[in-house]
Amino acid sequence: MNVQILCDSGCDLSKETLEALSLEMLPLKVTINNEEYEDGKTISPLQVYESMRSGEAPKTSQVSPQAFRETFIKYVEKDQPFLYFALSSKLSGTYQTAKMVEQEIKEEYENAKFEVIDTKAASLGYGLVIMRIAELAKEGSSYEDILEIGEYHADHMEHIFTVDDLEYLYRGGRVSRTAAFVGSLLKIKPLLHMEDGKLVPLEKIRGSKKLWKRMVEIIGERGKDFENQRIAISHGDALETAEHLADMIKQEYNVKDIHIDMIGSSIGAHAGPGTIALFFLNDIYQ
Known part of the structure; x- marks a missing residue:
């Protein structure tokens, strides 16, 4: 490959997908009961969801500067150009840390050819960006083309998602205690989306049937x-619901490719079990 693609575990891509696309993934950290784990490596999403169902509140932390430095230097010393597209800077400090390390390394190595890019995306919204540029890298596309198309995909990626229990978003500071309580009491399902990399409430819907219908709309x-695009659905241990939503989308639109994966440990620690998230492009790169 002319260009190596790097990502972090906030992309929620499975080990099989990472290996098939020759991706290097840097894991965020998840802490449960004072025990720290590496997302996607030493803990599974199912373990995180089970702990949350039993009342635990997992904590997450970003990729360390040392991990970035070791990984970046490895490619720089081999004269291997690479691109690291990062989890949204509004959801994690990982991007800022990587930019700091990028600056340090470029001061040390004049010929270092790499970029750190903020996708302002998360879960499989971020994962779809990574899949596309990894495919381009495998095809031998140029550094400049991969960078341009990756940034375009990131800029035009839609995130539409809902959570099964607002309590988890409350614990993570995403909604107020009152909103969580009232939502649970009235069986109100929130629809959220991303604006400039931040989670923003979109609509409130009462009842699951109306919710899935609205997501399809x-x-x-x-x-x-x-x-001509790949759509993705990620889920918090709710595969049956994800597949049901995928079937509804296929019936309504001429979609050939829907990628389904479980929400990983670091994103799932905030969203909680039962979360369903939908990702698609609002414009296609020409």
Whole structure:
């Protein structure tokens, strides 16, 4: 490959996908009961969800400067150009840490060719960006083309998601205690999306049937050219629901490719079990 693609575990891509696309993944950290684990390496999402169901509140932390330095230097010393597209800077300090390390290394190595990019995306919204640029890298595309197309995909990625229990978002400081209580009491399901890399409430819907129908409608309102793009659904240990939503989308639109994966440990520690998230492009790169 002309260009190596790096990502972090906030992309929620499975080990099989990472290996198939020759990706190097840097793990965020998850702490449960004072025990620290590496997301995607030493803890599974299922372990995180089980701990949350039993009342635990997992904590997460970013990739360390040392991990970035060791990984970046490894490629720089081999004269291997690389691109690291990072989890949204509004959700984690990982991007800022990587930028700091990038600056240090470029001062030490004049010929270092790499960039650190903020996707302002998360979960499989981020994962779809990574999959696309990794495919381009495998095809032998140029550094400049991969960078341009990756940034375009990141800029045009839609995130539409809902959580099964607002309590988890409350614990993570995403919603107020009152909103969590009222939502649970009235069986109100929140729809959220991403604006400039931040989680923002979109709509409140009462009842699951209406919720899935509305998610399918939003794709039609915001997306385009479905036959020429890959859509993704990530889930918090709710595969049956994810597959049901995928079937609804396929019936409504001419979608050929829907990628389904479980939400990883670091994202899942905030969203909680039962979360369903939908990702698609609102414009196609020409």
